[in-house]
Each structure stands twice: as C-alpha cells, then as structure tokens.
Amino acid sequence: LRVRFDQTFVEVDREFGRLFQQLFEGGQGSLELVEDELGAEPGLEVIAQLPGKKRRSLVALSGGERVLVALALIFAMLRVHPSPFCIFDEVEAALDDENTRRFTGLLRDLAQQTQVLIITHNKGTMAAADVLYGVTMQELGTSSLVSLRLVPSQNGGEPEPREEL
Amino acid sequence: LRVRFDQTFVEVDREFGRLFQQLFEGGQGSLELVEDELGAEPGLEVIAQLPGKKRRSLVALSGGERVLVALALIFAMLRVHPSPFCIFDEVEAALDDENTRRFTGLLRDLAQQTQVLIITHNKGTMAAADVLYGVTMQELGTSSLVSLRLVPSQNGGEPEPREEL
Amino acid sequence: MQLRRLELVGFKTFVDRTELEFHPGITAIVGPNGSGKSNLMDGIRWALGETNARLLRGSRMDDIIFAGTASRRPHSLARVSLTLENGAGDLPLEFSEVTVSRAVTRGGEGEYAINGLDCRLRDIQMLFLGTGLGGRSYALIGQGEVDAVLRATPLERRQWLEEAA
Amino acid sequence: MQLRRLELVGFKTFVDRTELEFHPGITAIVGPNGSGKSNLMDGIRWALGETNARLLRGSRMDDIIFAGTASRRPHSLARVSLTLENGAGDLPLEFSEVTVSRAVTRGGEGEYAINGLDCRLRDIQMLFLGTGLGGRSYALIGQGEVDAVLRATPLERRQWLEEAA
Numbered sequence: 001l002r003v004r005f006d007q008t009f010v011e012v013d014r015e016f017g018r019l020f021q022q023l024f025e026g027g028q029g030s031l032e033l034v035e036d037e038l039g040a041e042p043g044l045e046v047i048a049q050l051p052g053k054k055r056r057s058l059v060a061l062s063g064g065e066r067v068l069v070a071l072a073l074i075f076a077m078l079r080v081h082p083s084p085f086c087i088f089d090e091v092e093a094a095l096d097d098e099n100t101r102r103f104t105g106l107l108r109d110l111a112q113q114t115q116v117l118i119i120t121h122n123k124g125t126m127a128a129a130d131v132l133y134g135v136t137m138q139e140l141g142t143s144s145l146v147s148l149r150l151v152p153s154q155n156g157g158e159p160e161p162r163e164e165l
Numbered sequence: 166l167r168v169r170f171d172q173t174f175v176e177v178d179r180e181f182g183r184l185f186q187q188l189f190e191g192g193q194g195s196l197e198l199v200e201d202e203l204g205a206e207p208g209l210e211v212i213a214q215l216p217g218k219k220r221r222s223l224v225a226l227s228g229g230e231r232v233l234v235a236l237a238l239i240f241a242m243l244r245v246h247p248s249p250f251c252i253f254d255e256v257e258a259a260l261d262d263e264n265t266r267r268f269t270g271l272l273r274d275l276a277q278q279t280q281v282l283i284i285t286h287n288k289g290t291m292a293a294a295d296v297l298y299g300v301t302m303q304e305l306g307t308s309s310l311v312s313l314r315l316v317p318s319q320n321g322g323e324p325e326p327r328e329e330l
Numbered sequence: 331m332q333l334r335r336l337e338l339v340g341f342k343t344f345v346d347r348t349e350l351e352f353h354p355g356i357t358a359i360v361g362p363n364g365s366g367k368s369n370l371m372d373g374i375r376w377a378l379g380e381t382n383a384r385l386l387r388g389s390r391m392d393d394i395i396f397a398g399t400a401s402r403r404p405h406s407l408a409r410v411s412l413t414l415e416n417g418a419g420d421l422p423l424e425f426s427e428v429t430v431s432r433a434v435t436r437g438g439e440g441e442y443a444i445n446g447l448d449c450r451l452r453d454i455q456m457l458f459l460g461t462g463l464g465g466r467s468y469a470l471i472g473q474g475e476v477d478a479v480l481r482a483t484p485l486e487r488r489q490w491l492e493e494a495a
Numbered sequence: 496m497q498l499r500r501l502e503l504v505g506f507k508t509f510v511d512r513t514e515l516e517f518h519p520g521i522t523a524i525v526g527p528n529g530s531g532k533s534n535l536m537d538g539i540r541w542a543l544g545e546t547n548a549r550l551l552r553g554s555r556m557d558d559i560i561f562a563g564t565a566s567r568r569p570h571s572l573a574r575v576s577l578t579l580e581n582g583a584g585d586l587p588l589e590f591s592e593v594t595v596s597r598a599v600t601r602g603g604e605g606e607y608a609i610n611g612l613d614c615r616l617r618d619i620q621m622l623f624l625g626t627g628l629g630g631r632s633y634a635l636i637g638q639g640e641v642d643a644v645l646r647a648t649p650l651e652r653r654q655w656l657e658e659a660a
C-alpha cells in the first residue's frame with residue numbers, strides 16, 4: 001500500500017506541475033509531504049508559485065487563482081487514476097473569460113478518456129460542450145429536462161431549445 | 166439597548182420580507198428569534214419559503230437561491246441602518262441572468278442613499294454601473310488602475326479603456 | 331463504465347418520471363437558479379450509495395422525497411435508477427450494462443436492486459468499491475466544493491490522495 | 496461620509512503610488528483573475544483599522560507589504576490613505592474631509608495619521624466606532640462571504656443584527 005501511495009504521489013505531483021504551468025502559463029506548482037503532527041503520517045502541502053511572483057502562501061491567492069490551483073490538482077488526479085466519468089457543479093464560476101478558455105481546453109483533453117458532466121451558467125463552458133441539457137421549472141417547484149443544441153454565434157451563445165425530452 | 170435591538174429586529178424583518186418578495190417574485194421571507202442554548206439570548210433564524218414550494222430548510226436551497234436570501238438580508242440591514250458606503254466583492258457570481266437583473270435593480274435602489282462599490286466579472290452588473298474602473302497587471306505581479314467607460318452593445322458589453330489613471 | 335441513463339421519480343424536484351440519456355464527451359447541464367441541476371447530481375450520488383443525508387442537502391434521508399408544492403401533494407417514495415456501461419468488466423458482474431436502483435419511503439425504509447434483482451445497500455456499495463467511485467470521490471465535485479482540497483488540512487489532503495492510490 | 500479618494504503605496508500588488516477617485520452611485524471594479532481587485536478592498540479595510548491579518552489574507556501584518564516580483568525588489572513599507580467626505584459631521588471632527596492614513600514597516604511597526612496629524616491606531620478605530628463601519632461591518636462583504644450570514648449559527652446572526660442596532 002505504501003509503495004502504491006508513493007508511486008501515486010510522484011505521478012500526481014508531476015502531472016500537477018505540468019497542468020499548473022498550462023493553466024498559469026508559467027510559474028511552478030508542486031506537492032510536498034510535510035511532517036504534520038507527531039507520529040502521524042506526513043500530510044500533503046500544495047505549493048503554488050505564480051509566474052513572476054515570489055512564492056506566497058495559498059491564502060494570499062485570489063479567488064480565481066485558488067480555483068485554478070484546485071482544478072490543476074483535481075485534473076492531475078483524474079489523469080493519473082482515470083475515472084470512467086466525472087461530474088463538476090459550477091466549478092469555474094470564479095474564472096474570468098481568459099481562464100475559462102484555458103479551463104475548457106483542459107476539459108476537452110480530459111474528455112478524451114473520461115465522460116464529463118458539467119453543471120454551469122458560464123457561456124464559454126456551454127460553447128465547449130458536445131451535448132447540452134436544459135433543466136427548467138415550467139411548473140413551479142417541479143423540474144423537467146429539455147435537450148438543447150447550442151447554435152454558436154447566432155444569438156450570442158444562448159442555447160436554443162430543440163425538443164422536450 | 167434591548168429596546169433598540171427589538172426595534173431593529175422588527176424593521177429588518179419587515180424589510181427582509183419585502184425584498185425577499187421582490188427578488189423571488191413571491192414566496193415569504195421572515196426572521197424569527199429562537200431559543201438557542203439554555204440561558205443565552207435567543208438567536209436569529211432565517212425563514213425562506215420559496216414561491217409555490219413548501220417551507221424547506223435553508224440547507225436544501227440551491228446555490229443561487231441561498232445568495233438571493235443572503236442579499237435580501239444584507240440589503241434589509243443597509244436600508245434600516247444605512248451606511249454611507251458599501252463594498253461588495255463578487256457577491257452575485259452564482260446568479261443566472263434573470264436574477265442578476267433583479268439584483269442590479271436592488272443595487273440601483275440602494276445607490277440612491279448609499280455609495281456602492283462592487284467588484285465583479287458579471288457583464289450585467291458592469292452594465293448597471295455608473296462608473297467603471299479596470300484593474301490590470303500590465304507588469305507581472307504589479308497592479309495598475311485604468312478608468313473605463315462602458316460602451317453599451319457596441320462590443321457585447323466588454324468595457325473599453327478610456328484613459329490610464 | 332460510462333454513464334448511460336438516469337431515471338428519477340419523486341426525487342426532490344423531479345416528481346414525474348424523468349429520464350436522462352448520457353453521451354460520451356462533454357455534456358453541459360444548464361438552467362435557471364433553483365431549477366434542479368444540482369438535484370440531478372444528488373440523484374447520481376444517492377444511486378451510487380451515498381448514506382449521509384447532509385451531503386445530499388437534507389437532514390434525514392427521506393428529505394429527498396418530493397415534498398409537494400402549492401398544486402401537488404407530497405410523494406411517499408423516491409426512486410432513482412442509474413445505468414452504467416460495463417463492457418470492460420470494471421464492475422464485477424457478467425452484464426455489459428449494469429443498472430443500480432435505489433428507493434426510499436417516507437419512513438426511511440430503503441429498497442435496492444441491481445439489474446432488477448433485489449439486493450442490500452451494501453451490495454451496491456461493494457459494487458463500486460474497487461472503482462474509486464462511491465459517492466465522495468475526487469471525480470464528483472459539488473457546488474462550492476472546488477477549493478475544498480485547498481481548505482483541507484495537510485492530513486486530509488493526504489487521505490484524499492490515498493483514496494486515489 | 497462617502498468615500499472620496501484612496502491612495503496606496505507598496506500595499507500588496509499596488510507597488511507604485513496608485514490613486515483611486517470615488518464617485519457617488521454605483522462603481523464597478525473589473526479586471527482579470529489575480530489582477531488586484533480584492534487587494535483594493537483589503538486596502539480600504541486596513542485603512543479603516545482592521546487588525547486581524549487573516550482577514551486581509553495574510554498571516555502577519557507585514558504580509559501586506561509588496562513582497563517583490565522577478566523584476567522588482569520587495570518594499571519595506573506599505574502605506575494606504577483613505578479620504579472620506581464629512582460634510583454632515585458623521586465623524587467627530589471639524590473637517591469637511593477626513594483622511595486616515597496607515598503605514599506598516601517590515602518589522603510590523605505601524606504609523607497612523609488623521610488629516611496629517613500623527614495619532615494611534617486606537618484613534619482611527621474610535622473615529623469609526625459610532626458609524627458602524629470599522630473593518631467588519633455588514634456593509635463590507637468580501638469574496639466568498641455573501642452567504643456567511645446563512646452559514647452562521649442563530650446566535651452569531653443575532654450578534655450581526657446587534658451590531659446594526
């Protein structure tokens with residue numbers, strides 16, 4: 001078990017570093033095992049050094065930067081130990097347009113090997129999707145599903161209803 | 166002090182109820198004083214009953230619904246005990262386009278008596294602003310300010326730089 | 331082991347029988363605040379064997395049963411069925427498609443089935459054990475949870491990585 | 496007591512002297528992730544007398560001093576001045592405009608001034624005491640904080656309301 005953990009740590013650390021540089025276009029992300037409480041197993045520290053900035057603690061990062069670091073780590077785990085499917089609920093809400101583009105690029109890479117379901121209000125993410133489902137509340141308090149199809153650039157990316165499921 | 170608290174409670178409760186109905190277009194929002202631990206002062210419970218739905222606990226609300234309830238309470242406080250200025254940092258990030266419009270309507274009402282500063286990525290909020298400032302990082306790691314002026318509908322609401330401050 | 335189909339009846343806001351077909355690639359789920367998007371994800375977590383009502387935004391397990399609206403009476407049962415593709419034999423069953431089905435009554439009694447055969451909750455949980463899926467894996471990131479891994483202690487992060495090993 | 500002007504030097508990412516003029520109505524502050532928007536709000540909180548470094552996303556008070564970048568050396572001092580309009584005499588001073596100024600050196604020594612006259616931190620805090628402003632009021636809602644009032648216990652919510660009374 002110990003060997004497997006060490007192996008996973010090394011692979012996730014390498015992948016995290018790679019994805020970090022892709023998302024931040026530079027800088028350095030890495031994982032470290034740190035002695036935590038006495039006697040317990042060492043804990044996992046996340047090191048994020050943004051491009052051009054001195055190393056700062058995670059706490060000083062901005063809202064969007066924290067999300068990018070977390071996403072790099074999650075995607076690293078999913079690449080080292082793939083899951084048949086994954087579900088994300090508004091994970092990119094804090095990102096600006098530029099970082100949304102980088103995020104959807106990562107999402108497309110991930111979708112090569114994993115089925116991706118993402119709940120979102122972000123038009124950039126909608127545009128990157130292959131399939132679009134709308135959840136509506138035509139009757140107060142009850143949900144129904146509508147299969148939508150994105151009609152790019154015709155109406156600014158607002159999805160058009162195709163047919164009621 | 167006790168009299169003032171009771172007075173504030175009654176006024177904030179009434180205002181919260183009014184703003185709740187405005188934001189949810191129906192339903193019922195109210196505050197209740199509940200006996201908490203033994204002997205301590207009664208605590209404040211927030212009751213949110215959405216239009217057409219049975220009363221449910223706050224925990225079952227959706228991400229956007231929770232934000233609307235919280236905003237109704239914050240704005241109620243600001244109306245009963247006005248502050249000369251207020252600052253909001255991406256408070257409306259979870260809202261969809263429709264609820265953003267309701268939120269900016271409340272923001273305009275508030276701005277009649279209070280100076281409002283809002284940090285946002287939401288284009289609907291930007292369009293509702295009287296003045297727009299851009300923060301940029303032309304040089305890596307250092308911030309500078311640019312005064313922007315929104316040119317509505319010309320380029321989809323992306324603010325145009327006016328002049329460097 | 332990709333997702334094929336989800337069917338919900340009486341589960342939260344999905345009162346009438348609702349079916350969702352899954353596709354490979356990226357599927358985006360969109361809709362107004364409170365329309366039921368996160369409820370869909372709760373339905374999938376529940377079908378995978380989640381036992382903690384709080385992670386499904388309730389306090390008791392029967393909180394997931396449709397509670398009624400102004401025009402509809404509450405239901406007494408909720409049922410969710412999730413069909414997964416099993417061509418590669420990830421799930422230790424001879425079938426090329428596996429459907430797990432879970433139901434709960436008002437009193438909290440559960441009914442469970444795998445491909446139509448009654449079973450216990452433990453059987454569903456054991457089914458997913460080796461796959462790393464179960465309700466809480468790093469492949470399911472709920473609303474507001476994206477930076478939970480950064481907020482966690484070093485020891486909690488280690489445990490998160492161990493789950494993946 | 497509206498905001499008139501903010502001036503920052505060596506404060507977080509605002510290295511060079513930066514000045515922001517405030518206006519009545521709604522002012523939106525926009526910009527990419529990590530550009531420095533929330534840092535501006537931290538600057539205002541600090542000038543109003545905030546003493547808890549963690550609420551300014553640091554661990555020690557001198558964490559707010561510009562830490563340097565690849566091409567700039569760290570500074571040894573941070574200074575923020577905030578000018579407020581005082582026509583109505585909300586602040587107990589004879590001036591129609593009041594400027595509070597706060598500086599900190601690498602060792603954590605603070606310098607404070609009101610309208611150019613040296614004073615203590617307590618003097619700045621006392622100045623704002625009666626106005627309900629101070630760093631933590633309900634009029635300043637930080638990033639990710641909008642639903643803090645819903646996450647709080649009933650007793651904490653009561654204290655929040657008492658602050659407003």
Ligand SMILES: Nc1ncnc2c1ncn2[C@@H]1O[C@H](COP(=O)(O)OP(=O)(O)OP(=O)(O)O)[C@@H](O)[C@H]1O
Binds near residue numbers: 225362365368394
């Ligand atoms: N058992 C239940 N019966 C009826 N309604 C329920 C039940 N449980 C939750 N709800 C309702 O479901 C709604 C929440 O839905 P959900 O969280 O899926 O919204 P959402 O589409 O994710 O919205 P957002 O975009 O704001 O996150 C709430 O209005 C809540 O009252």
Ligand SMILES: Nc1ncnc2c1ncn2[C@@H]1O[C@H](COP(=O)(O)OP(=O)(O)OP(=O)(O)O)[C@@H](O)[C@H]1O
Binds near residue numbers: 062530559
């Ligand atoms: N003392 C300091 N010296 C230099 N840089 C600092 C200092 N303190 C914080 N920073 C940097 O400031 C940045 C965060 O800025 P801020 O939180 O204001 O961004 P933001 O514009 O609010 O972004 P978002 O839209 O993602 O919330 C971080 O990259 C952090 O490294």
Ligand SMILES: [Mg+2]
Binds near residue numbers: 089
């Ligand atoms: Mg949701």
Ligand SMILES: [Mg+2]
Binds near residue numbers: 254532534
């Ligand atoms: Mg910010």
